[in-house]
Amino acid sequence: MSAKKTSLKDIAQRAGVSMALVSYVLNGKEKESRVGQEIAGKIKQIAEELHYQPNHLAKSLRSGKTHTIGLIIADISNPFFANIARVVEDEAKRNGYTVIIGSSDENAEKSRDLLNVLINRQVDGFIIVSSEDSAEQVRDLQEKNIPFVLLDRYFPDIQTDFVSTDHYKAAFNAGAHLVKNGYRRIGMIAYDSQLFHMQERIRGYVEALTGNNVPFQKHWLKQIRISTIEQGVKAAIDEMLAMEQPIDSIVFATYSLAISGLKYINELRLNVPTDLAIVSFGQAEAFDLYYCPITYVKQPIGLLGKTAVEFLMKKLKHPQAEPSQILMDAELIIRDSSKTKQLVHT
Amino acid sequence: MSAKKTSLKDIAQRAGVSMALVSYVLNGKEKESRVGQEIAGKIKQIAEELHYQPNHLAKSLRSGKTHTIGLIIADISNPFFANIARVVEDEAKRNGYTVIIGSSDENAEKSRDLLNVLINRQVDGFIIVSSEDSAEQVRDLQEKNIPFVLLDRYFPDIQTDFVSTDHYKAAFNAGAHLVKNGYRRIGMIAYDSQLFHMQERIRGYVEALTGNNVPFQKHWLKQIRISTIEQGVKAAIDEMLAMEQPIDSIVFATYSLAISGLKYINELRLNVPTDLAIVSFGQAEAFDLYYCPITYVKQPIGLLGKTAVEFLMKKLKHPQAEPSQILMDAELIIRDSSKTKQLVHT
DNA sequence: TTTAGTTGCTTAATCGTTTAAGCTGATTAT
DNA sequence: ATAATCAGCTTAAACGATTAAGCAACTAAA
Numbered sequence: 056m057s058a059k060k061t062s063l064k065d066i067a068q069r070a071g072v073s074m075a076l077v078s079y080v081l082n083g084k085e086k087e088s089r090v091g092q093e094i095a096g097k098i099k100q101i102a103e104e105l106h107y108q109p110n111h112l113a114k115s116l117r118s119g120k121t122h123t124i125g126l127i128i129a130d131i132s133n134p135f136f137a138n139i140a141r142v143v144e145d146e147a148k149r150n151g152y153t154v155i156i157g158s159s160d161e162n163a164e165k166s167r168d169l170l171n172v173l174i175n176r177q178v179d180g181f182i183i184v185s186s187e188d189s190a191e192q193v194r195d196l197q198e199k200n201i202p203f204v205l206l207d208r209y210f211p212d213i214q215t216d217f218v219s220t221d222h223y224k225a226a227f228n229a230g231a232h233l234v235k236n237g238y239r240r241i242g243m244i245a246y247d248s249q250l251f252h253m254q255e256r257i258r259g260y261v262e263a264l265t266g267n268n269v270p271f272q273k274h275w276l277k278q279i280r281i282s283t284i285e286q287g288v289k290a291a292i293d294e295m296l297a298m299e300q301p302i303d304s305i306v307f308a309t310y311s312l313a314i315s316g317l318k319y320i321n322e323l324r325l326n327v328p329t330d331l332a333i334v335s336f337g338q339a340e341a342f343d344l345y346y347c348p349i350t351y352v353k354q355p356i357g358l359l360g361k362t363a364v365e366f367l368m369k370k371l372k373h374p375q376a377e378p379s380q381i382l383m384d385a386e387l388i389i390r391d392s393s394k395t396k397q398l399v400h401t
Numbered sequence: 402m403s404a405k406k407t408s409l410k411d412i413a414q415r416a417g418v419s420m421a422l423v424s425y426v427l428n429g430k431e432k433e434s435r436v437g438q439e440i441a442g443k444i445k446q447i448a449e450e451l452h453y454q455p456n457h458l459a460k461s462l463r464s465g466k467t468h469t470i471g472l473i474i475a476d477i478s479n480p481f482f483a484n485i486a487r488v489v490e491d492e493a494k495r496n497g498y499t500v501i502i503g504s505s506d507e508n509a510e511k512s513r514d515l516l517n518v519l520i521n522r523q524v525d526g527f528i529i530v531s532s533e534d535s536a537e538q539v540r541d542l543q544e545k546n547i548p549f550v551l552l553d554r555y556f557p558d559i560q561t562d563f564v565s566t567d568h569y570k571a572a573f574n575a576g577a578h579l580v581k582n583g584y585r586r587i588g589m590i591a592y593d594s595q596l597f598h599m600q601e602r603i604r605g606y607v608e609a610l611t612g613n614n615v616p617f618q619k620h621w622l623k624q625i626r627i628s629t630i631e632q633g634v635k636a637a638i639d640e641m642l643a644m645e646q647p648i649d650s651i652v653f654a655t656y657s658l659a660i661s662g663l664k665y666i667n668e669l670r671l672n673v674p675t676d677l678a679i680v681s682f683g684q685a686e687a688f689d690l691y692y693c694p695i696t697y698v699k700q701p702i703g704l705l706g707k708t709a710v711e712f713l714m715k716k717l718k719h720p721q722a723e724p725s726q727i728l729m730d731a732e733l734i735i736r737d738s739s740k741t742k743q744l745v746h747t
Numbered sequence: 748t749t750t751a752g753t754t755g756c757t758t759a760a761t762c763g764t765t766t767a768a769g770c771t772g773a774t775t776a777t
Numbered sequence: 778a779t780a781a782t783c784a785g786c787t788t789a790a791a792c793g794a795t796t797a798a799g800c801a802a803c804t805a806a807a
Contacts, residue, residue, distance in 0.1 A: 062762095062763055062764085063763065063764065063765095064763075072786075072787085073786070073787050073788075074763090074764080074765090074787095075765080075766075075786085075787065075788080075789095076785090076786070076787085078764070078765060078766080079765090079766090082765085084766095088766090088785090088786095089783085089784055089785055089786085090785075090786085091784080091785060091786085094785085094786090108517075108520070108521050109521065109763085109764075110462075110521070110523065110762085110763050110764070111521050111522045111523065112458050112461050112462045112467070112522075112523055112762085112763075112764090113462055113762070113763035113764040113765090113792090114763080114764055114765080115458050115764095115792090116456075116458045116459055116462055116762090116763080116764075116791095116792045116793065116794090117763080117764050117765050117766090117791075117792050118764085118765075118792085119792075121458070123522075131483055131486060131487050131490075132480070132483055132484055132487055134478070134480065134483075137477055137478055137480075137483045138478055140477060140502075141477045141478055141504060144477075144502075144503070144504065148518075153501060153518060153519075153522060154501075154502075155499065155500075155501050156486075156490075156500075156502050157490070158487060158490065171454075172494075172499060173499075174454070175454050175455065175456070175457050176457045176458075176469075176499060177456065177457065177458055314686045314689075314690070317690050318689060318690065321690070321692075339686070339687070340660045340685070340687045341685070341686045341687040341690045343660075343664060344660070344663050344664065344667070344687045344690065344691055345690050345691075345692075346667075346691075346692035408792095408793055408794080409793065409794060409795095410793075410794095418756075418757085419756070419757050419758075420757095420793090420794080420795090421756080421757065421758080421759095421795080421796075422755090422756070422757085424794070424795060424796080425795095425796090428795085430796095434755090434756095434796090435753085435754055435755060435756085436755075436756085437754085437755060437756080440755085440756090455793085455794075456792090456793050456794065457794095458792085458793075458794090459762090459792070459793035459794040459795090460793080460794055460795080461762090461794095462761095462762045462763065462764090462792090462793080462794075463761070463762050463793080463794050463795050463796090464762085464794090464795075465762080
C-alpha cells in the first residue's frame with residue numbers, strides 16, 4: 056500500500072526543525088531568511104529522499120493564486136479551436152500554468168456555467184472565445200475584476216484585452232481574390248450571428264465586391280442559423296443556384312459551413328471550381344484532401360494562442376494596466392478551388 | 402471595485418452565528434445537525450444576498466477530494482481524441498467533476514510531466530490514452546494507489562481498468578472486407594510501435610488475410626516511425642507500388658497515416674479505388690469529403706468516453722474493487738474507396 | 748426532585764502551506 | 778560593561794472550509 060504523501064511537517068520532524076525552516080529552504084528563500092547552510096542541505100536531502108511534492112491546494116489557498124487558467128472555447132470539435140487549445144496549453148505550461156479547457160458549444164448558457172465552475176475553482180484568469188449573447192458575461196467578469204483575454208472574437212463596444220485575427224481584412228482579401236480571378240457573382244454563406252467577427256467577415260466580403268466594381272446583391276448573402284447548419288446550407292446553395300443569374304463562387308465564413316457545403320456540392324455532382332469556385336475560412340486536412348484543394352483563410356493559430364497567453368500573463372501581473380489589443384493578419388492560401396475562371400463558349 | 406469574495410465567516414457574522422452552523426445549513430445537513438428552522442432560513446437568505454460561492458480549494462484541502470480528473474490523451478489535434486475529450490468532459494460534468502486535459506503528443510516524457518503536474522494538483526483520478534513506453538508510468542500509478550482508467554490503449558500484461566475498442570477484430574473486419582471485395586494484394590501502413598493496440602491492429606490485418614486464403618507477404622506490411630510520418634508514408638507507398646506484384650489496396654492503421662497517405666496518393670494521381678483501394682482507421686470530415694469517400698473503422702467514441710468516466714467513478718467509490726475491463730466493437734463504415742474490384746482486361 | 752434526553756448552538760482542531768514577528772545567544776561597537 | 782546588531786531558529790496566525798465534541802437550557806420521565 057502506498058505510504059501517505061509527505062508534507063512539510065514530515066520533513067520538519069525528520070530534520071528536527073520547524074516547518075517554517077523547511078518552507079523557506081524549499082522555496083529558495085534560504086538567503087533572505089538566514090537559514091544555516093548545514094541545515095538547509097539536510098532539509099533538501101530529506102525532501103529528496105521522501106519524494107516531497109508540495110500540495111498545490113494548500114499553496115493556492117494560502118496565496119490566493121492557483122496558477123491555473125480557464126480556457127473557454129466555442130467548440131472543441133472544430134480543428135481550429137482544438138489547435139488553439141493545444142497552443143494555449145503548451146504556452147501556459149511554459150509559464151508554469153495549468154489550463155482547464157471548457158467547450159461552450161456556441162451556447163451562452165453553457166458558457167456561463169463553465170465560467171462559474173471555473174471561478175469557484177479559483178482560476179487566476181480566463182482566455183475566452185466568446186459565444187453568441189455572452190457580452191453580459193464579459194461585463195460580469197470585468198465587474199468582478201477577474202482577469203481575462205478574449206481570443207478570436209471580441210466586442211467592439213467593450214474595452215477589453217483581446218487577440219484576434221483581422222476578420223474584415225481576411226474576408227476582404229478572400230472576396231477580392233475571387234474578383235481578381237474573374238468571378239462576378241460571388242455568394243457568401245455565413246452564420247446568422249451578431250458576433251462581431253462574423254459581422255466583420257460579412258462586411259469584408261461585401262466591401263471586397265463593391266470596392267472592386269462588382270455591385271453586391273443582397274440575395275448573394277445567406278445567413279444560416281447555427282442550430283440547423285446542414286439544412287440551412289443546403290437551402291442556401293439551392294437558392295444560389297436557382298437564381299436567374301446563378302452564383303459562380305462561394306465564400307464560406309466558417310469551417311463547419313464549408314464542410315456541410317462541400318458535402319452537398321458533392322452530392323449535387325457540381326464541379327469545383329468550374330461550376331462553383333470556393334474560398335473558405337478555417338483550415339483542416341479536409342481542405343487539402345478535397346479533389347480540388349480548397350483555397351482558405353489561414354489564421355495564425357500559433358501566434359494567436361501564444362499572444363493570448365502572453366497578454367493574460369501581463370494582465371495577471373498588472374491588473375490595472377491598459378488593455379492590450381491586437382489584430383493579426385490572416386494569410387490567404389490559394390489553391391485550385393478558386394483558380395482563374397475559364398470562360399466557356401456558349 | 403469588486404467586493405472581496407464572501408466566505409462562510411462573512412455569512413456567519415452577518416447572521417450572528419458560528420461558521421459551523423452556516424456550513425451545516427449550506428451543505429443541507431440541517432436535519433442531522435439539528436439546526437433551527439428560523440436561523441436556517443436566515444442563513445440561506447444571507448448566503449443568497451451575498452452571492453456566496455464556496456471555495457473549492459478549501460473544500461478540497463479539507464476533504465482530500467478535488468472532484469477533478471486528469472485526462473491525458475495522446476494527441477489533441479487528432480479529431481478522434483478531440484471528440485473523446487469532449488465526451489469525457491461532458492460526462493464528467495454530469496457527475497460533478499471537472500476535467501483537466503493534457504496532450505502527451507505520443508511522448509512518454511511529456512506524459513510523465515503531465516502526470517506529475519496533475520498529481521500535484523491533487524486530481525482524484527486519471528483517464529489515460531497511453532503513449533509509447535509509458536507502461537512504467539502506469540505501474541507507478543498503481544503503486545501510488547492513484548485511481549485511473551486506460552482508454553483506447555491498454556497493456557495486456559498489466560492488470561488495470563480499461564475501456565478499449567477491440568482493435569484486433571476491427572482490423573480483421575477491415576482486412577476481410579477487402580478480401581471479400583476481390584482485393585488480393587493488401588498492404589498495411591502502421592506505426593512502428595510496441596503499443597498493444599497497434600500490434601492488435603496488425604495481427605487483425607494479417608489474420609484477415611491468412612484466414613481468407615490470401616497468403617500474407619511480409620513486405621506488404623510497412624511500419625512507420627511516428628516522428629517521420631510524412632516521409633515514411635511516402636516511402637512505404639513507393640515501395641508497395643514498385644513491387645513486382647504491386648499492392649492493390651491499403652489498410653491505414655491510423656487517421657494520421659491515412660491523411661498523409663491520401664495526400665501522397667493524390668500527388669501521384671492514382672485513382673481510388675481502381676488503382677488502390679483504401680480502408681482506414683479513424684474518422685473525420687476529410688474521409689467524407691474525399692472525392693471517393695473512404696471506408697473507415699468507426700470507433701464508438703461516445704460510448705468509449707462515457708464508459709471510461711463510469712469506470713473511473715466506480716473506481717473512486719470502491720478503490721479496491723476488481724478492475725473493470727471492456728472491449729467494444731468498432732463499426733466498419735463501407736464507402737466507395739473499397740468497392741468491389743473491377744477486373745480489367747489485359 | 749432528580750435523572751435522562753433533546754434541542755440548538757459554539758468551540759476548536761484539521762487539511763498543508765506561507766510568512767510576519769519574536770526569541771536566544773553570540774559578536775561587535777561604544 | 779552595556780548596548781546594539783546579527784545569525785539562526787521557532788511560534789503562531791492565516792487561507793476557507795468541515796466536523797467531532799461539548800455546553801447550556803429546556804422538557805419529560807421516574
